[in-house]
Amino acid sequence: MSTNTSTTYQMLINGQLVDGASTFDVINPATKEVLAKAPQASVEQLNEAVASAKSAFPVWSALTHDERKEKLLALADAIEANGGELIETLSKEQGKPIKGFFDMGAGFEFGGTLAWARATCGYDLKPETVQEDDNLKIEIHRKPLGVVGSITPWNYPLMISIWHVIPALLAGNTVVLKPSEMTPLTVLKFAEIAKDILPTGVLNIVSGSGEIGAAITAHPDISKVVFTGSTPTGRAIMRSSADNLKRLTLELGGNDAGIVLADADIEAIAPKIFATSFINNGQTCAALKRLYVHESVHDKLCDELVKLATSVKTGNGLEEDSDFGPLQNEKQLNIVKELAEDAKAKGAKFLTGGEVVDDTGFFYPITLVTDITDGARLVDEEQFGPILPIIKFTDIEEVIQRANADDNGLGGSVWSTDIDNAQKIASRLECGSAWVNHHGAIQPNAPFGGVKQSGFGSEFGKVGLEEFTSIQTVHVHKA
Numbered sequence: 001m002s003t004n005t006s007t008t009y010q011m012l013i014n015g016q017l018v019d020g021a022s023t024f025d026v027i028n029p030a031t032k033e034v035l036a037k038a039p040q041a042s043v044e045q046l047n048e049a050v051a052s053a054k055s056a057f058p059v060w061s062a063l064t065h066d067e068r069k070e071k072l073l074a075l076a077d078a079i080e081a082n083g084g085e086l087i088e089t090l091s092k093e094q095g096k097p098i099k100g101f102f103d104m105g106a107g108f109e110f111g112g113t114l115a116w117a118r119a120t121c122g123y124d125l126k127p128e129t130v131q132e133d134d135n136l137k138i139e140i141h142r143k144p145l146g147v148v149g150s151i152t153p154w155n156y157p158l159m160i161s162i163w164h165v166i167p168a169l170l171a172g173n174t175v176v177l178k179p180s181e182m183t184p185l186t187v188l189k190f191a192e193i194a195k196d197i198l199p200t201g202v203l204n205i206v207s208g209s210g211e212i213g214a215a216i217t218a219h220p221d222i223s224k225v226v227f228t229g230s231t232p233t234g235r236a237i238m239r240s241s242a243d244n245l246k247r248l249t250l251e252l253g254g255n256d257a258g259i260v261l262a263d264a265d266i267e268a269i270a271p272k273i274f275a276t277s278f279i280n281n282g283q284t285c286a287a288l289k290r291l292y293v294h295e296s297v298h299d300k301l302c303d304e305l306v307k308l309a310t311s312v313k314t315g316n317g318l319e320e321d322s323d324f325g326p327l328q329n330e331k332q333l334n335i336v337k338e339l340a341e342d343a344k345a346k347g348a349k350f351l352t353g354g355e356v357v358d359d360t361g362f363f364y365p366i367t368l369v370t371d372i373t374d375g376a377r378l379v380d381e382e383q384f385g386p387i388l389p390i391i392k393f394t395d396i397e398e399v400i401q402r403a404n405a406d407d408n409g410l411g412g413s414v415w416s417t418d419i420d421n422a423q424k425i426a427s428r429l430e431c432g433s434a435w436v437n438h439h440g441a442i443q444p445n446a447p448f449g450g451v452k453q454s455g456f457g458s459e460f461g462k463v464g465l466e467e468f469t470s471i472q473t474v475h476v477h478k479a
């Protein structure tokens, strides 16, 4: 593993790597120490980035699809060539182990980054003919929107940036990206890589606080914002985008329910339930966050999950034997602690964890909580951390209602050996993705997005690419 981590981070504006107006500290969540200084963009610098993206748009959008694709595949190759440094920086700034439980650490995020970049380049936006006869031809064309503003979060900083940037650019738009101020470093390294591959102004990367995000959403020369983050920020973005009718893709929070039926094969599903609940230490939008288990298999599943929870190690992500790292930031750790305290006050039973044992970083142990039900904050609110409520149920109709009672609607799952029945139940869940015998499994060819308060718009696949375009219907009257 390379230790060649650069200590100077710059932004990419108008084809140049530049310093910010000032700097801010990026904290290593495993040590609470300052890991690096990152550039803080001024609003003037953001305006320069938008102006540069706007002036690059006519040429970039006029390239053929294959010309843009070639550049983006070259970008993916260059990212791959910098893998050692990116993976290590990702582990240091985000906290996730290099390898981690089930191989779902920084290496996994990096693998996903490359897989999505390349798979997205496999989609095209050819015109569709809806009618052609002797008199009339009608075609649907997909046109790029202009400058896209991308605002990304701290849980998967590199991969989510790629989810935004690659389809936006492939469709012919230019981009201004702002990473979370918690985890800007891998994205700033990506800026350095992209500088030598993409034409000037096609991709601009500015780092800084939410203020810069807000300035992006209000900017009159930005045509669309793609955002992954919290629901309250999603609402603020929607309000702020109204003035110039920005197109939006909002991928917001989730409080996904998983429903385990009486006939589920508990030993077979327990490792998958564990992995999909605690992936990235629970800091995953579509992690399993409320586990409803039929009373007849509840205790058995709890036993299996406890075996797994007590066999894993939480520690510094750079230590090879760490299965899980710290929470990414103190605010998130405090949310997890508050939800645990509320559960305790309501008489819930903690099967594992529930107390901070190591405060050298923002660590919280893998925590399983039972004897808890709807109404406790841990069930009703998104924990976004390593603590899972396990809720007993008896009646399937009632549990579907409880799963759907949540305002969020990102994902949901049903676990059973009767696949047809499980699929019928899964289709009744009010969410953008429904899984049978899995949860949170996503791939580049399957559209992903939320309903209700989890947002709107889809990412991935052809549908995801189309989100970065508008339709022009061309009517050709032949006589």
Ligand code: NDP
Residues within 6 Å of the ligand: 151, 152, 153, 154, 155, 178, 179, 180, 181, 182, 208, 209, 210, 211, 212, 213, 214, 215, 217, 228, 229, 230, 231, 233, 234, 236, 237, 251, 252, 253, 254, 284, 285, 332, 335, 382, 383, 384
């Ligand atoms: P936010 O939604 O506040 O932040 C996400 C991104 O939005 C960051 O880049 C942030 O910048 C930026 N931002 C903040 N305010 C504005 C604004 N007014 N306009 C435009 N952009 C803005 O998430 P948090 O980091 O505060 O996390 C809070 C909660 O969000 C978590 O507890 C979790 O529940 C959820 N979350 C969901 C994620 C998902 O994948 N769906 C990912 C991360 C969090 P900056 O960080 O620089 O302030």
